Amino acid sequence: MNTKKIFIRRLWMSVAGVILTALAVAMFKTAALGVDPFQSFVSGMDAVLPLSYGTVYSALCVILLCFSLICDRHYLGLATFINLFLLGYMVEFFQKLFFSGMTELSLVGQIVLFAGAFILLCFSASLYITADLGVSAYDAVALILTNKFHLGKFKFVRISTDVVCVVVGVSCYVISSGTKGLGTVVGVATIVTAFGMGPFIDWFNRKLVEPFFYRDHERT
DSSP states (O other): OOHHHHHHHHHHHHHHHHHHHHHHHHHHHHHTSOOOHHHHHHHHHHHHSSSOHHHHHHHHHHHHHHHHHHHOGGGOSHHHHHHHHHHHHHHHHHIIIIITTOSSOOHHHHHHHHHHHHHHHHHHHHHHHHHTSOOOHHHHHHHHHHHTSOOSOHHHHHHHHHHHHHHHHHHHHHHHHTTTTGGGTOOHHHHHHHHHHHHHHHHHIIIIIHHHHTTTSOOO
16 A cells, blocks of 8 residues: 555544544533543642633643653644644534534433443544544653553553543542532543543554554554
8 A cells, every 4th residue: 555545544534533532522521421531630720720721721731742742742743733723613513513402411311422422532532543643632641651651551551641630630629629519520421431441442443443544554
């Protein structure tokens, strides 16, 4: 398979991965069973810092980007900057397009929507990680710790970074605001995502996305 066709495949996998991530996050937010681990961390930091949520989120993303720039800029690319500048707008678009009428979901509806969002989020992450044209600033952390510093298998490193985010986020929120409103920082979905996302991304990588990507050319 020639280089041009390989690049085109990587490109559409990367873009599709980011778009599907936005759809998954919109489903995640509509299910309202808790935020993802990184958002839990951001919300906790927001509770203790005298800054707006947007400023805290942007500052943390910049710090993570600097970590990647210093340690391994290989993981910064097209998908990184689409995530950084356009993901929020795409999430809003999908929420308005598909989920604006879902204001009072039953518990069963919430669980079904979250399950779909979780699977789609893991699959979309696997797509743009395999495409290797950049990942989100947060995703890059686990990849760098795995591939550069060799701290263990990706799925276990990802669980560790997710759990750290949740623990720090919850701790900061409780210190600042007590337990009232803690559901805005952690929920069932937060815990499932923290412990399940790494293994599921790893499974999609090995069983589905990498076999598709490498089906007609050698792994490098």
